[in-house]
Amino acid sequence: MQDKKNRDIVDSQGNVIKSIKDNKTKQFLKDNIWNILSTGLATSITLVEMINLVISKNFSVSCSNFYGIDGKYFDGTEMFKNKLIFIFCALALFAYPFIFSYINKKMNSKLYVIFTFIITVYIMFFQNLSYTINLIEIIPWAWLRRFIDNYATIGVFLIVDIVIAYFIIIRNFFWKNKKYSVCGKIILAIALILYVLNVAIGITIKINYEIADKKEYEVIEQNRAIVSNYDGKFVVMSCEIQDETIILKKGTYSLENMTGVSITYHKYEKVICE
Structure with a gap:
C-alpha cells in the first residue's frame, strides 16, 4: 500500500520500503550533477578572484604605508596564493x-x-612544528622562545601526536568495539584540545601576516635592502644594520637591475622602518 501523505511505499506492517520524495531528489541530483558542479566551480573561482583582489589591494596599501613607497610596486597575489595553499594543506x-x-x-x-600509525605521528609532529614556529616568532622574550622551542615543542606535542594517532589509528583498528574509559576520554580530549589550539593559532598567525611582521630581507652592496620586484628590477631601500636589527630609511628607494650584484639574505630579530 501507499501512504498518500508522506508519499512513501510501505508494506502491510507500515514499514517504509521506498520513498518517492527521496527518489526524486536523487534523480534531480543525477540529472543535474554537471550543472551543479560547473556552477559551483564558476562561483568558487569568482569568489577566489574577488578575495585575491581585496587582499592584494590591502597588501599594496599596507606596504606603501610601512615603507613609504608607492603601492604600485607591491603585488599581493603571491602572498594570497601562499595563504590559500597553506589553508588547503592545513x-x-x-x-x-x-x-x-x-x-x-x-x-x-x-x-x-602500524605503518600508518608511524607516518601519522611523523606528519602531525612536523605539522605542529610548523605552527609552533609561527607562534615562537611573535614571542618577545628570548628565554620563553628558547623554552618552547627546546622543550615544549618536542615534549608536549610529540606526546599529543602519539596519543591522537593511537586513538584514531591503533585503538580504532584493534579495539574498535571496546568502550572508552573515563580516563581515556579525558586524555584524548586534552590531546585534541592542545592540537586544535596549536593548529588554530598557527593558521591565524599565518593568515593575519602583515608586512610589518616580515623579518627576512635580502641586502645588496652599500646597505640597500630589497623590498620588492617591479618590471624586472629590484625595488631597494637604504638601510642600516645594527647587530640583529635592520633599520630601513622610510620613503627612500630606487629601482636597480637584478644582474651583477651580490646579495646577502638574513633573518633579523627586529625590523624598523623610519
Whole structure:
C-alpha cells in the first residue's frame, strides 16, 4: 500500500520500503550533477578572484604605508596564493588521520596499521612544528622562545601526536568495539584540545601576516635592502644594520637591475622602518 501523505511505499506492517520524495531528489541530483558542479566551480573561482583582489589591494596599501613607497610596486597575489595553499594543506593534514583510519578498515592489515600509525605521528609532529614556529616568532622574550622551542615543542606535542594517532589509528583498528574509559576520554580530549589550539593559532598567525611582521630581507652592496620586484628590477631601500636589527630609511628607494650584484639574505630579530 501507499501512504498518500508522506508519499512513501510501505508494506502491510507500515514499514517504509521506498520513498518517492527521496527518489526524486536523487534523480534531480543525477540529472543535474554537471550543472551543479560547473556552477559551483564558476562561483568558487569568482569568489577566489574577488578575495585575491581585496587582499592584494590591502597588501599594496599596507606596504606603501610601512615603507613609504608607492603601492604600485607591491603585488599581493603571491602572498594570497601562499595563504590559500597553506589553508588547503592545513585542512588536508587535519583530515588525513581519519582517512588513514578508514583505509585501515578496508585493508585489514596489522602491518599497514602500524605503518600508518608511524607516518601519522611523523606528519602531525612536523605539522605542529610548523605552527609552533609561527607562534615562537611573535614571542618577545628570548628565554620563553628558547623554552618552547627546546622543550615544549618536542615534549608536549610529540606526546599529543602519539596519543591522537593511537586513538584514531591503533585503538580504532584493534579495539574498535571496546568502550572508552573515563580516563581515556579525558586524555584524548586534552590531546585534541592542545592540537586544535596549536593548529588554530598557527593558521591565524599565518593568515593575519602583515608586512610589518616580515623579518627576512635580502641586502645588496652599500646597505640597500630589497623590498620588492617591479618590471624586472629590484625595488631597494637604504638601510642600516645594527647587530640583529635592520633599520630601513622610510620613503627612500630606487629601482636597480637584478644582474651583477651580490646579495646577502638574513633573518633579523627586529625590523624598523623610519
